[in-house]
Structure formats: structure tokens, C-alpha cells
Amino acid sequence: MSAVESEGVVLGGLGEAELPVAAAARGPRTSMRSVGMRMLGGLFVVCLLVFMIGPIVWLGLRAFSGLWQFPQLLPKQWTVAGWRTVFKDPNLSHSMKLSFEFAPVVTLASAAICLPAAYAFSRFRFPGRRVLLISLFATNAFPKIGLYIAMAGVFYSLNLMGTFLGVVIVQLIGTVVFMTWIPTAAFSAIPRSLEEAARDVGAGPLRVFFRVTFPLAAPAILVAMILSFLAAFDEAQGTFLVGVPNYITMPTEMYTLVLNYPEQVAAVFAMLLAVPSVVLMSLARKHVMGGKLAEGFQIR
Amino acid sequence: MVLPPVGVIAVFIGFPVGAAIAYTLGKTGGPNSVMSLLAQHEHVAKHGVTTAPYREMLSNPSVREDLWSTVWVTIVTVVVVVLVSWGIALYLRLNDTWLARTVSGLSVVPLFIPVVIASYSIAIFWGPDGFLRSVAYHLGYHGFPSLGFTLTCVVLAEIWVNIPFGVLMMSSGLNSVPNALIEAGRDSGASMPRVVRSILLPMNVIPTVIVATFTGIYVLGSFTVPYLTGPTQPNLLGPTMSNFFTAFSQPQQAEVLAMIVFVLALALGTAYVWANIRASKRAGATS
Amino acid sequence: MKRKLFAMLGIAMVVVAAAFAAALTGSSDAATHHAAKSVTINLYASGDVNVQSLWQDHLIPGFEKANPGIKVNLIFSEHGTNDTATLARIGAAVKQRKWPGIDLVDGGLVTTLATDGLNQPVTKASAPNIKLLDQTLLTSVKGAAIPYRGSSVVLAYDSTNVANPPKTLSALLAWIKAHPGKFTYNTPASGGSGYSFAETVVDSLLPQSVITQMDQGYPQQLESQWKQGFDLLHSLNSSVYQGVYPTGNQAVLDLLAKGQIWMAPVWSDQSLTALKNGQLPKTIKLTQISNPSFTGGAAYLGVPKTAKNKADVYKFVNYVLSPAAQTQIINIMSGFPALPLKYLPKAIQNQFADVSANTLRPTYSQKTQSDFKAAWQQQVP
Numbered sequence: 001m002s003a004v005e006s007e008g009v010v011l012g013g014l015g016e017a018e019l020p021v022a023a024a025a026r027g028p029r030t031s032m033r034s035v036g037m038r039m040l041g042g043l044f045v046v047c048l049l050v051f052m053i054g055p056i057v058w059l060g061l062r063a064f065s066g067l068w069q070f071p072q073l074l075p076k077q078w079t080v081a082g083w084r085t086v087f088k089d090p091n092l093s094h095s096m097k098l099s100f101e102f103a104p105v106v107t108l109a110s111a112a113i114c115l116p117a118a119y120a121f122s123r124f125r126f127p128g129r130r131v132l133l134i135s136l137f138a139t140n141a142f143p144k145i146g147l148y149i150a151m152a153g154v155f156y157s158l159n160l161m162g163t164f165l166g167v168v169i170v171q172l173i174g175t176v177v178f179m180t181w182i183p184t185a186a187f188s189a190i191p192r193s194l195e196e197a198a199r200d201v202g203a204g205p206l207r208v209f210f211r212v213t214f215p216l217a218a219p220a221i222l223v224a225m226i227l228s229f230l231a232a233f234d235e236a237q238g239t240f241l242v243g244v245p246n247y248i249t250m251p252t253e254m255y256t257l258v259l260n261y262p263e264q265v266a267a268v269f270a271m272l273l274a275v276p277s278v279v280l281m282s283l284a285r286k287h288v289m290g291g292k293l294a295e296g297f298q299i300r
Numbered sequence: 301m302v303l304p305p306v307g308v309i310a311v312f313i314g315f316p317v318g319a320a321i322a323y324t325l326g327k328t329g330g331p332n333s334v335m336s337l338l339a340q341h342e343h344v345a346k347h348g349v350t351t352a353p354y355r356e357m358l359s360n361p362s363v364r365e366d367l368w369s370t371v372w373v374t375i376v377t378v379v380v381v382v383l384v385s386w387g388i389a390l391y392l393r394l395n396d397t398w399l400a401r402t403v404s405g406l407s408v409v410p411l412f413i414p415v416v417i418a419s420y421s422i423a424i425f426w427g428p429d430g431f432l433r434s435v436a437y438h439l440g441y442h443g444f445p446s447l448g449f450t451l452t453c454v455v456l457a458e459i460w461v462n463i464p465f466g467v468l469m470m471s472s473g474l475n476s477v478p479n480a481l482i483e484a485g486r487d488s489g490a491s492m493p494r495v496v497r498s499i500l501l502p503m504n505v506i507p508t509v510i511v512a513t514f515t516g517i518y519v520l521g522s523f524t525v526p527y528l529t530g531p532t533q534p535n536l537l538g539p540t541m542s543n544f545f546t547a548f549s550q551p552q553q554a555e556v557l558a559m560i561v562f563v564l565a566l567a568l569g570t571a572y573v574w575a576n577i578r579a580s581k582r583a584g585a586t587s
Numbered sequence: 588m589k590r591k592l593f594a595m596l597g598i599a600m601v602v603v604a605a606a607f608a609a610a611l612t613g614s615s616d617a618a619t620h621h622a623a624k625s626v627t628i629n630l631y632a633s634g635d636v637n638v639q640s641l642w643q644d645h646l647i648p649g650f651e652k653a654n655p656g657i658k659v660n661l662i663f664s665e666h667g668t669n670d671t672a673t674l675a676r677i678g679a680a681v682k683q684r685k686w687p688g689i690d691l692v693d694g695g696l697v698t699t700l701a702t703d704g705l706n707q708p709v710t711k712a713s714a715p716n717i718k719l720l721d722q723t724l725l726t727s728v729k730g731a732a733i734p735y736r737g738s739s740v741v742l743a744y745d746s747t748n749v750a751n752p753p754k755t756l757s758a759l760l761a762w763i764k765a766h767p768g769k770f771t772y773n774t775p776a777s778g779g780s781g782y783s784f785a786e787t788v789v790d791s792l793l794p795q796s797v798i799t800q801m802d803q804g805y806p807q808q809l810e811s812q813w814k815q816g817f818d819l820l821h822s823l824n825s826s827v828y829q830g831v832y833p834t835g836n837q838a839v840l841d842l843l844a845k846g847q848i849w850m851a852p853v854w855s856d857q858s859l860t861a862l863k864n865g866q867l868p869k870t871i872k873l874t875q876i877s878n879p880s881f882t883g884g885a886a887y888l889g890v891p892k893t894a895k896n897k898a899d900v901y902k903f904v905n906y907v908l909s910p911a912a913q914t915q916i917i918n919i920m921s922g923f924p925a926l927p928l929k930y931l932p933k934a935i936q937n938q939f940a941d942v943s944a945n946t947l948r949p950t951y952s953q954k955t956q957s958d959f960k961a962a963w964q965q966q967v968p
Contacts, residue, residue: 041391045403048388050431052406052460056413058431059421113304132306134573139313141565142320143521145541146558148672149335149551150316152679161676162688173312176305234414241672244631244662244688251414270417278412334678337703340954362965428829428847449831532774532832533968546671547776548961549699549954 056274062267083268099233099250106171106232107225113172114179115221119209121180122187133184137177148241155242167247170238175228182227186220187213317562324555325349340549357556365534367560369451373536374519377458381515382508384459385466390496393474404467411464419528422457423448453529454536458519466511473507474500506579513572517565537561626896627658628903633670633694634886635836637860639663641920642693649915650906657899662689670696681705681892690894691903693735695779697889698953701731706889709733713901716908719930724885727803727952732887735907736916737923738856739883739948740783741873745849752850755878756791760819762850763826769849771828771839776960778836783882784852785963786950789816791879805954810962817966824968832968843871852881859921882950885925 064080120126121133151170152161160166190213198208214221236251243249319331326345328336336342343352357363384407392404410418425431427448436444447453477500485495523538530536537557544554632642639661647659664670673689674696680687692700700706708730711717717725717733724734742759744752748769753759763770773781790798792815800806824830828848833839836857842848844867853873861867875881888907890900906912910931913924917935928936951959 044387045399048403049406051456052409052463054431055418055421055425055460056409058425059417062424113308117303117305130577134569135314136305136309138566138569139309139317141517141521141569142313142317142562143523143538143541143558145523145538145545145671146320146555147313147316149675149679150319150331151312152672152675153331153334153683154312154315156679156683156685159685161680161685169308169312173309176309180305230411236416237669237672240664240669241676244629244673244676248662251416266420270420274413274417334675334682337678337705338674338699340957360965429845446829449829449833527834531968533964542671543776543964544961547957548964549957550961 059267059270063271095248095250098247102167102171102239102247102249103229103233106168106175107229109168110172110175110179110228110232111221111225114176115183118180118183119187119213121184123192133180136180140174140177144238148237151238152241161242162244162246163242164247166242167239167249170242171232171235173238174231174235178224178227178231182224183217183221186217190216320555320558323552324353324559326352335551338549339551342550342552353552353556357553357560362533363540363557366537366540369534370520370536370561371564373451373455373458374516376455377462377519378512378516380455380459381462381466382512384463385470385511386508388463388467389470389474390500392471393477393500394492404471407467408464410461415461415524416528418461419457419525422460423453423529426453426456449529449531451531451534454526457525457529458522461525462515462518465514469507469511469514470504473504477503506575509572509575513568516568520565520568521561625656625658626899627660628690628896628900629660629662629688630691630693630903631662631664631673631689632692633664633673633696635854635857637857637920638693638886640860641916645915645919646907646912649912650903653906654899654902657902659903664694670694674699677705677891678703684893686893686895687891689891690896690900692889692891693886697732697887698728700889700891701728701887702953704731705892706731707892707894707897709890709901709904713898714905714908716905716926719926720908721927724925728887732889733904733908734885734925735888735904736913736920736925737883737885738854739875739923740780740852740881741855741858741875742881743843743851743853743858743867743871743873745843745846745870746872747870748849752872752874754874754876756787756876757878759850759876760788760823763823766849767826768828770826770851771831771833771842771848772852773835773839774832775963777834778839779884780836780839780852780854780857781832782956782960783884783950785816785820785967786959787879787881788820789813789959790882792816792819801951801955802949803952805952807958810955810958813959813962814966817962820963820967840867843867856920856922863921880948882948883923884950 063083121129155161155166160169194212194216195208198212199205203211234251235249239247239249239251315331323332323335326343326349328339328342328344343350343356388404388407392400426446427433428446430446430448433444433446436442447456481499482495485499486492490498519536521538522536523542526536527539527542530539537560541554541557541561544550544557630642630647632638642661642663647661651658664673673692677687677689677692677700697706709717714733720734725732742752753762772784775782775785793812797806797809797812800809828842833842836854839848839851840853840858840861843851843853844861855873858867858871858873862869862871888904890897890904894900908926910926913926913931914935916922917924917931924931924935950956
């Protein structure tokens with residue numbers, strides 16, 4: 001991308017910089033065609049709605065259902081018995097608490113070790129740069145289930161099994177790709193001229209980073225952090241491998257809860273477990289939808 | 301400065317991957333001795349390496365079925381996700397109405413639902429007592445197929461799970477095309493489809509490739525979705541791998557399957573890297 | 588916008604710092620607690636939810652009350668999902684002579700641990716109640732796993748739709764073919780009830796000598812004789828509900844509860860508990876078939892070689908084998924005791940008086956089971 005374009009992207013799209021030219025007038029379309037198009041569009045939207053939201057709503061209904069047999073569209077009996085069963089479970093709140101303890105720590109730790117690397121990847125042209133970037137991505141492609149036994153061996157020899165740090169490392173592994181690739185692209189999109197200008201007026205390198213570079217890259221870094229948070233939050237098998245006996249997080253409980261209980265109770269668990277993610281993402285939706293994502297995954 | 305993340309990955313992932321590869325070639329000592337202890341029907345390399353594990357798995361008919369299912373489910377998912385993401389992102393780009401924003405908001409919902417719950421709810425929704433079947437029954441159509449626990453359900457669920465990333469990526473890519481360009485195209489008399497074809501499409505090859513490869517890699521290695529929504533046989537390689545590890549106590553064979561998935565994923569990854577390098581070469585290496 | 592961003596990041600960092608501090612102080616609190624006289628045993632249990640309830644609500648509180656100063660921490664995991672990780676953990680730990688984080692194991696993986704030499708054999712001296720057990724239960728696991736309860740697979744049927752349930756295996760097979768879509772069983776890899784049905788069908792076509800060898804050892808060369816049984820199972824594919832075999836015991840119970848199927852093999856203890864809780868409607872009844880009957884199974888406890896506080900762990904094992912705990916297992920979980928009936932209260936003996944002798948037909952040894960599950964997957968669906 002040219003310097004102008006990249007600057008435009010950083011500032012939020014050249015669309016904001018367009019000249020106030022009135023849109024050329026268009027003649028009235030054939031009304032039949034536009035009505036037809038609209039109906040088709042409407043149908044598509046309805047189908048999309050059913051496809052995307054339907055399963056969740058269906059599950060939500062089931063959480064309150066007593067007796068519900070095919071082909072009724074709604075339960076015959078409504079009850080909160082399922083909820084009572086769930087709240088009697090002592091493990092649920094403990095593991096939820098743990099999940100919320102680990103995910104932020106992992107995200108920040110990941111940021112701490114990956115952001116400097118991202119900066120290096122973006123600013124310094126050292127040999128093997130692309131290879132390293134790609135290998136960070138490639139190693140995640142190996143199915144983890146095939147690695148547990150060897151990983152257990154490594155963790156044991158480093159005395160990390162069953163420790164807080166060990167679980168942090170396991171969850172961190174899944175976030176490295178997000179925290180290196182997206183910030184690398186974000187840093188690359190910031191023109192060096194800005195940094196050089198700051199340095200010319202006497203600012204030290206750290207000051208330059210925190211006052212010039214970081215604020216411009218912040219939206220993209222925030223996106224990376226949110227994706228990392230979710231990745232750490234959802235990490236199940238590896239956490240169980242390392243975390244036993246003291247650190248069992250929510251996703252690990254999830255398999256047990258959803259598959260082991262009768263459907264009504266499982267539906268209640270499912271609703272409860274979706275709540276944290278929903279809350280989180282609704283808070284940060286604007287930034288994630290903002291548009292920094294595509295550049296994040298390009299290799300330059 | 302680059303060392304920390306690379307180091308972490310190298311020690312905790314790279315080394316186990318190396319050990320796993322050695323194990324599939326028959327090396328059962330050293331880091332693989334624990335796995336070997338638990339293994340039945342193992343092939344041990346007397347000297348050098350052996351390809352017997354690979355030959356055994358690739359000549360196993362149900363494994364071949366699973367491999368083929370994994371491939372076609374991946375292809376179908378990728379195609380549908382790319383098309384739907386393009387559709388939604390384009391709609392949002394060209395009409396900034398509340399409806400468009402609602403649609404794109406909805407399409408990102410799956411990102412916030414943990415995948416275990418998503419799979420579980422989709423299996424129920426499309427299943428024998430699910431929503432569609434009940435609605436069809438009420439409309440008089442008693443023969444509506446139950447799609448729960450079929451490969452079709454796996455495809456539907458994988459699409460559901462991967463649409464958010466596709467939509468985000470495509471709208472991000474489409475947003476970086478300045479309005480001025482689109483206006484210029486319209487002003488010169490081009491119809492909207494022509495604008496899409498000649499301006500938006502070529503400028504967004506990279507995001508499309510990203511969506512395709514990331515979705516593909518995800519589906520290839522997925523376990524939870526096919527485990528909860530898939531049929532008994534054939535299913536994707538993820539649950540099969542898990543069965544070989546746990547139920548059949550055949551870790552070596554399971555590692556072979558893991559390698560197959562890894563190689564397929566790497567192939568996709570290579571396509572992605574190649575596309576990127578070509579694009580950056582064409583953009584004239586200004587960075 | 589930037590300020591909001593910084594504010595968010597700032598808040599996040601404060602939250603994290605607080606959480607970190609809490610976590611660290613939390614774990615150090617636990618450490619001081621250990622130093623003050625109390626021992627913690629970590630028990631890993633894998634199974635269905637009735638097993639979780641048995642440990643959490645009954646056996647553990649009972650033991651802790653009788654032994655103040657010993658705490659039992661239960662780590663429960665759904666039938667099989669985390670077994671690979673736990674096996675990996677214990678294997679790697681024993682090899683490096685480190686503590687695996689788990690001191691006692693209950694679940695299907697115990698027999699694997701035992702046959703692979705990762706368990707500490709429990710001697711009669713350390714847990715005297717072992718002397719009272721039927722010693723044949725200990726041979727296939729070389730004494731490195733202790734059976735503590737039993738369960739049998741039975742046939743559950745919907746009494747409103749099935750007036751006369753089949754009493755023999757051949758009658759059952761005929762019923763299945765006559766009522767397509769009204770029967771199913773879970774995949775042998777995912778649950779014991781489906782496994783038992785599959786093994787029973789295959790056993791019906793094998794000579795008893797072969798079956799005994801497979802129960803006590805690992806005769807790979809005889810496995811080709813399973814083919815006939817698998818062909819028979821394969822012929823049932825079109826008669827099974829939806830042509831799909833569900834994953835896990837609970838899934839089959841769900842289908843019965845929703846009325847989608849009329850008959851299925853189920854674990855006796857799981858279904859009795861479900862009937863008691865109202866999760867299965869009262870119209871579901873249980874019966875046993877004969878010729879051959881469904882297999883049962885003992886559930887085993889195992890102690891990893893590098894477990895901590897072994898003396899206290901043996902005390903716990905001994906407690907679980909005591910008549911009081913065994914009575915609890917029967918009453919609460921509707922399970923079979925591992926302790927022979929003559930050591931249990933009279934009331935219990937009467938309860939089991941008319942249970943026929945072959946309800947706990949033994950099942951294959953661990954390695955043979957693995958091969959059976961693999962063969963089923965290749966040859967049946």
C-alpha cells in the first residue's frame with residue numbers, strides 16, 4: 001500500500017477525506033424489479049436470521065422447558081427446575097472465577113512478550129524474518145491432541161505442571177499468532193516519517209513509542225488482545241492437561257456439563273457459559289468490526 | 301526482541317511436534333517412551349525409519365472414508381463461507397442502512413458463543429425434534445429430513461462457526477477501498493455489478509484468500525464440531541484421531557492422522573503465503 | 588476515543604493485577620493450610636454424572652467426617668474427554684518420578700494404567716478390606732487396581748409401547764428388526780452400555796473358551812473370530828434409530844426420555860438413578876435378558892506410582908470398601924457392591940436375593956476391549 005493509502009487507512013478510510021461532490025442523480029428504477037430485489041433480499045435476511053440465531057434461541061427455550069416433545073414448537077411445561085440443579089453445582093462458580101483470572105493474565109503476558117517481537121518484525125529487516133513469522137503460524141496447525149504426551153513431558157521436566165505459570169503458558173501458546181501478526185501489520189502501517197519527526201525534535205526512543213507509535217497502532221492492538229482473550233478463555237484440553245489439580249477452568253467443565261446432563265440442564269449450563277463471551281464482545285464490538293483485521297493477516 | 305514468542309513456541313510446540321513426527325516414523329524411545337508404553341499395535345523401527353504406520357492407516361478403508369469426508373466438508377464450508385461473507389460484507393459496504401448493520405451484527409454473533417455450546421445447540425436445532433422439522437410438520441410436511449448427526453449438519457455447523465471471521469475480514473478489506481474509487485466507477489457509467497467485478501473484487505483478493513485458508517485450516521483440524529454434530533462413520537479426522545488415541549489405545553496411528561491433517565493444513569498455508577508474497581511484490585515493496 | 592481506549596486498557600490492567608494478586612495469595616493461603624496438619628488427596632474421577640454425585644455428596648463427606656485432617660479434592664471429568672490428558676500426565680510424571688497431581692483415579696483409564704505398570708499395587712496389608720473381595724476380579728489387573736463397585740447393563744424399555752419385552756438375546760434381535768427405528772445403542776468407544784450390547788452380540792457367537800481367554804488376557808490371534816458377530820451387528824444398521832449411533836450413555840437415555848426410541852441397553856445404576864430423579868419417565872422399565880446376558884463391569888480405583896500421601900490414600904480405599912460405604916453405593920447409586928453380599932447388612936442381602944448369579948457377566952480385558960472398539964468402528968457402521 002502506498003504511504004497515502006496507508007495513512008488513509010490509519011485515519012479511518014479515505015472515505016472520510018472525500019470531496020463533497022453530490023452523487024450523480026439516478027433515474028427511477030423499474031419498480032417491479034426493485035420490489036423483487038427487495039423481497040429476495042428480505043428473504044435472505046430472514047433465512048440468515050434463522051440460521052444464525054435460531055439454534056441459540058432454541059437452546060434458550062429448552063433451558064426453561066419441562067415436558068417438550070416433537071413436534072411442538074414450544075414446551076408444554078415451563079419450569080426453572082433445570083436452573084435449580086445448575087446453581088447447586090459448587091464447581092461452576094469456582095471454575096468461572098478461574099477462567100476470568102487466567103484469560104486477562106494470559107492476554108497481558110502475551111502482549112508483553114509479543115508486542116516487542118511484533119515491533120521488531122515490522123521495523124527491522126533481519127534475515128529469516130518471514131520464515132519465523134510463518135513458522136509461528138504453522139506450528140499452530142498441528143492438532144494439539146497429538147502433542148499432549150510430549151507436552152506433558154516438557155512441562156514436567158521444567159517443573160511447570162500444575163502451576164499457575166504452566167497454565168498461563170499453555171493458554172499463551174494459542175494467542176501468539178494473534179499477538180504477533182496483527183500488531184506487526186499495525187506497526188508497519190505507521191509511516192516511519194512520523195517516528196523520525198518525533199525523534200528529530202528530541203524525544204527518546206521509548207517516548208516515541210508510547211506517544212507516537214502505540215496510540216496509532218492501539219485499535220489494532222486492542223483487536224488482537226480481544227481475540228487473544230477469547231482464545232485463552234476458550235482453551236480447554238491443554239489447560240486441563242497442565243492445570244490439574246488446582247486450576248480447572250470453565251471450558252473444561254463445559255464438555256462435562258453439556259454432555260453429561262439431561263438436555264434441559266445442559267441447556268441451562270450452555271446459556272450461563274455463553275454469557276461472559278457475549279458481555280465481553282458487546283463491549284468491544286465497535287473496534288473489532290472497525291476494519292483493522294484484514295491488514296493484520298497480511299505478510300509484508 | 302523476537303526471541304520470547306519464538307522461544308516459547310519452539311519449546312512447547314515445536315519440540316513436541318518433532319517428537320510426534322519421529323514417533324510416526326517408528327521411533328519409540330526418548331520423549332516418545334511414555335506414549336509407547338500406552339500403545340497397542342505399534343510399529344517400531346528396527347533401524348532408521350519405517351513408513352508402516354502410514355501404510356497401515358492409508359490402507360484402512362474407514363480411515364480413507366474419514367479423510368475424504370474431511371476434504372469435502374472443508375471444501376464446501378470454505379466455498380459457502382467465502383460466498384456468504386462476500387455477500388454480507390458487500391451489502392454492508394454498499395448500503396449503510398440500519399438493516400445492513402443489523403445483518404452484519406447478527407453474522408458476528410457466533411464469535412461470542414463457545415464452540416461446545418454452539419455445536420450442541422446446532423445439533424438439537426437441526427435434529428429430529430428441532431425447529432425446522434417441527435415447523436415443517438405443522439405445515440403438513442411430515443417427511444422433512446432430520447439433519448442432526450450427519451455430515452450435512454457438520455457442514456452447517458462449521459459454516460456457522462466460521463462466518464464471523466469471514467464477514468469481519470471481508471468488510472475490513474472492502475472498507476479499505478476508498479469511496480472515491482467506487483463513485484468514480486459509477487460516475488463513468490458502470491453498473492453496480494460491474495463495479496464489484498472490476499474494482500472491489502481485484503482489490504480484495506488477499507482478504508478472500510485469508511478467509512479461505514483460515515477457514516480451511518480450522519475445519520481440517522476441528523474436533524468439537526464434528527464430535528458433537530457428526531455421524532458415527534464416516535466423520536472428520538478430528539474425532540477419529542481422538543478415538544484412536546483414547547478408545548483404541550493406538551497413539552501411533554492417531555499421530556499419523558495428526559500428521560495428515562498437519563500436511564493438509566500446511567498446503568493451505570503455503571497457498572496463502574504464496575498469494576501474500578505475490579501481492580506484496582506487485583504492490584512494489586514500499587514497506 | 589483515545590482516552591476511552593486508554594481508560595479501558597488501564598482498567599483491564601488493574602483487574603489483572605488484582606486477579607494476579609488474588610491468585611498468588613490464594614495459592615499461598617492453601618500452602619499454609621497444608622502446612623497446618625491437613626492432608627489433601629486429589630481424586631480424579633471420570634464417568635457419568637451419577638458417579639460425580641456419589642463421590643461428592645456421599646463417599647467423600649463420609650470419609651472426611653470419619654477422618655478429620657484428611658481432605659479429598661474431587662476432579663471430575665466427563666466420560667473419557669480428559670482421559671487422554673490424564674493418562675499423558677500420569678505417564679510422564681511416573682517416568683520422571685514426579686507427582687502427577689493426582690493421588691487416586693476412578694474411571695475406565697485405571698485398567699490401562701494397571702496393565703501398563705503405572706499404578707502402585709495396593710497390598711492387603713495397607714487396605715485390609717481387599718482381603719474380602721472376590722480375588723478373581725484382581726487377576727486381569729495384576730492387583731494394581733481395586734474394584735469398588737459394579738454395575739450391570741440392562742435392557743430399558745418403554746412399557747406403554749412394549750407390552751412384552753424380549754427375554755433372550757435372539758428375541759431382542761428379532762424385536763429390533765421388527766421395529767425399525769425404535770432401538771439404538773451408543774458407540775462402544777463412547778459409552779459402556781453400547782459397548783456391552785455389542786460385546787454381548789459378538790459373544791453369543793463365540794465358544795466360552797474364547798470368551799474366557801479374552802476376559803483374562805490379550806489373545807490377539809483370536810480376534811478374527813469376531814467377524815461373525817460384527818456382520819450381525821452390521822445387519823442392524825438399517826433398523827437402528829436414524830441410522831446413527833449416539834455418543835455416550837447419557838445421549839441414549841435422553842432419546843428414551845423423549846420417546847424417540849422404545850428400547851435401549853443402559854447401565855443399571857445410571858437408569859435407576861434417573862428414574863428416581865424423574866429424568867426418565869416412570870413408564871420406562873428395566874429388565875435383564877439371558878442367553879447370554881449383558882456384561883457388567885467393575886469400576887476400579889487406582890493409585891499412581893508417584894502419588895503423594897499414599898498411606899492416607901490407602902485409608903480412603905479401605906473406607907470405600909467398608910460395608911458402610913458399600914451400602915451407600917447400593918442405596919444411592921443403585922449399583923452392585925464389590926464386597927461380597929455376605930459382609931453386608933441383612934436388608935441389603937434380601938434386596939439382592941432374587942438377582943440372578945450371572946448379572947455381572949465379566950467383560951473383556953482392557954487391551955482386548957480397545958481392539959474390540961477399533962474393530963467395531965471399522966466393521967459395523
